[in-house]
Amino acid sequence: MTDITHHTPDALLAAYAAGTLPQPFALVVAAHISLCLKCRAAFEAHQAIGGIVLEGFDAVEISPDLKTNVLSLLDAPDQESDVYARTGVYPGPVMQALKGKPPRWRRLGGGVKQNILSADESGSVRLLYIPPGQAVPDHTHGGLELTLVLQGSFSDETGRFDVGDLEVADEDLDHTPIADYGAPCICLAATDAPLKFNSVLPRVLQPLFRI
Amino acid sequence: MTLISAQLSPLTAQMLAVRDARDRAAFAALFDHFAPRLKGFIMRSGTGSGQAEEIVQDVMLTVWRKADQFDPQKAQVAAWVYQIAKNRQIDVLRKENRPLPEELKSDAQDSGRTDTDAGQILAVEQEALQLKEAISKLKPDQREMIEKAYLGELTHQEIKAQTGLPLGTIKSRIRLGLERLRHDLKDVR
Numbered sequence A: 001m002t003d004i005t006h007h008t009p010d011a012l013l014a015a016y017a018a019g020t021l022p023q024p025f026a027l028v029v030a031a032h033i034s035l036c037l038k039c040r041a042a043f044e045a046h047q048a049i050g051g052i053v054l055e056g057f058d059a060v061e062i063s064p065d066l067k068t069n070v071l072s073l074l075d076a077p078d079q080e081s082d083v084y085a086r087t088g089v090y091p092g093p094v095m096q097a098l099k100g101k102p103p104r105w106r107r108l109g110g111g112v113k114q115n116i117l118s119a120d121e122s123g124s125v126r127l128l129y130i131p132p133g134q135a136v137p138d139h140t141h142g143g144l145e146l147t148l149v150l151q152g153s154f155s156d157e158t159g160r161f162d163v164g165d166l167e168v169a170d171e172d173l174d175h176t177p178i179a180d181y182g183a184p185c186i187c188l189a190a191t192d193a194p195l196k197f198n199s200v201l202p203r204v205l206q207p208l209f210r211i
Numbered sequence B: 001m002t003l004i005s006a007q008l009s010p011l012t013a014q015m016l017a018v019r020d021a022r023d024r025a026a027f028a029a030l031f032d033h034f035a036p037r038l039k040g041f042i043m044r045s046g047t048g049s050g051q052a053e054e055i056v057q058d059v060m061l062t063v064w065r066k067a068d069q070f071d072p073q074k075a076q077v078a079a080w081v082y083q084i085a086k087n088r089q090i091d092v093l094r095k096e097n098r099p100l101p102e103e104l105k106s107d108a109q110d111s112g113r114t115d116t117d118a119g120q121i122l123a124v125e126q127e128a129l130q131l132k133e134a135i136s137k138l139k140p141d142q143r144e145m146i147e148k149a150y151l152g153e154l155t156h157q158e159i160k161a162q163t164g165l166p167l168g169t170i171k172s173r174i175r176l177g178l179e180r181l182r183h184d185l186k187d188v189r
């Protein structure tokens, strides 16, 4: 494990623990925690506070059947959900989003490729593959953007981001991340801005390519 | 374990009995403690009584079925149950599968828990008590903000904007948590 220097801010971790973070960001935070002990410990601290809040709740009367029901179901077979292990550079939660399969890259031009993992009104999250020296595409911010490095590294005006580092950018940050020389840079990137029109393609093709 | 179980909080002792001995009486006691609180917790976010009870049922069944994932060296029972409840709320109410971090394999899980560190468990309980006390000493409006944040009533932007949130209290706990993880990893490697 390399030394991670760019971590998840506390407000994002708290929102993730409380379940209020939109799905695309929750995936990036879950992936970062998978790689980062510091943020895992912080996440556990937030869970501890959540537990204290839960403990502080006044008991509400429950129907008498509920306990009988639960106790009668203890021997019922459990539906096991699939657990996806880390594969190569992809942490478990990313493998889950990929449903256990390798990424299916789509070309964006300039050797840059992407695999959209999800996109809806809450935002989008995708894997990006950027050859050395190329710019990370579409860094025009409408809102919050989280970028987690999974392989290689990139640099921009704010510094250098290596494997495990998380860059948090909002509309105030105007930056141009460029993949460093070395291995191609693979990142997991989430944004709450609508997926943007890319100058390479005419607007009519945008729904087709979901840039 | 028997030597120190007298010092453990009743909830931790019950949860360990469920995990290690599949003790139904201990589970029933946990149910009596958590189910009514969980119902209040879930209804607070606007869920009706019927659906809240369905979620409580799922959460308590998960406590029973996934008991082997409970690690008192890392988390208190309430913190673990909180996370299960949050996961279930998101699955049911938002119809999403919540992305979860990879499980950290600790030495306890790898070695069949022959060397559960009693001191570590007690340290976790101690920390939680201190944290609880620190929160109870906050001003009422700060306490309310903490409650809102962890109930899930604030967005991350709103949490960030809450400059009054006593993050120092949280941070002190984070340091201890990190020590614990280091301890775990040292034994794995």
Ligand SMILES: [Zn+2]
Residues within 6 Å of the ligand: A004, A006, A007, A008, A032, A036, A037, A038, A039, A040
């Ligand atoms: Zn981190």
